[in-house]
Amino acid sequence: MARTTITSVTVEPLTIPLLEPFAIATGSVNAARNVLITITLQDGSTGYGECAPFPPSTGESQETALAAARGCINLLKGQDAANWRVLSHLIHSVYYAQSTVCAGMEMALLDALTRSYGIPLYIFLGGASSSVVTDMSIPMVTPERAYDLAKDTVARGINNIKVKVGGDLREDVDRVEAIRSAAPNSILTLDANQGYTATQALLCLEALDNRDIRPVLMEQPVHKDDYEGLRYVTEHTTVPVAADESATNAASVARLLKMGAANTINVKLMKAGIVEALDIAALCRATHTSLMIGAMIESRLAIAMSAHLAAGLGGFSLVDLDTPMLLAEDPFTGGYEQHGGTYDLSTVKSGLGIERR
Incomplete structure (x- = not known):
């Protein structure tokens, strides 16, 4: 044996x-x-x-x-x-x-x-880097609450803020505007989680542009099965558009890229699994498509896996692995050391480096 x-x-x-x-x-x-x-x-x-x-x-x-x-x-x-x-x-x-x-x-x-x-898992996967830098997400809350959360995010030393949108357009725009006023030097991305139609997504971006707010990305503006809608948004804005829920495996990503329906792909291990995620990353590299990595509501354990994968492979321009910061308790230790938005994996001796408390 x-x-x-x-x-x-x-x-x-x-x-x-x-x-x-x-x-x-x-x-x-x-x-x-x-x-x-x-x-x-x-x-x-x-x-x-x-x-x-x-x-x-x-x-x-x-x-x-x-x-x-x-x-x-x-x-x-x-x-x-x-x-x-x-x-x-x-x-x-x-x-x-x-x-x-x-x-x-x-x-x-x-x-x-x-x-x-x-050996540490990030070394096993290629060892391109030993750290990643995550953003922090702000959910669909009132502008006042969003302002406070943005202030807290900056105080943590995190410079990238992801704003949840996809609801009432006016409320969404007000929320983004409040975050911009609280964190004027932060990089903003928008995530509609399938909440808009193609037209609504473009109206949102236009309204923000009128307020001199330009996000670096809009993620999954339309329903996951609306590939044509996703392509329409991508073709009608200069803001990069990411596929998330639409990009479940390498085959769906190949279809999206062939259509020109997105110019960034959000890899999530919970959608695709690890072997499939490696295939998606290879496909994006081969087509010079921007890569990001994200997560569901995950603890330090699964987030460590995504951090090891992103660091090991390298080339992920956006990292959205903030969910351990949203949890009231942490049943695990290790996996990475956090400094502001940086997850440092260099102290991991073997595997993920995760231990149960």
């Missing part, structure tokens, strides 16, 4: 309250209702994975993710974690509709394997 043979897989709920409700165009959440996966290898190496289902985005819930993750246990026990790409394909072939479970299993596999190998 190889030292990297999987001897046990455990699955448990991971529920973490938020500091305050977080509202976006498709819904509001008050807690991360996730799933924790632990994989142990023959040599005693342990790897952790996290599934972060969000029903409006992934069609999964904590309950369905728990059920699917438990179904993976017998698929993986006795297998060699060194064959992580083969095992990823196996999991995806059975539980393709539970994308966050596939991602969580891949995460735990790679964490355990690289701990066994004694």
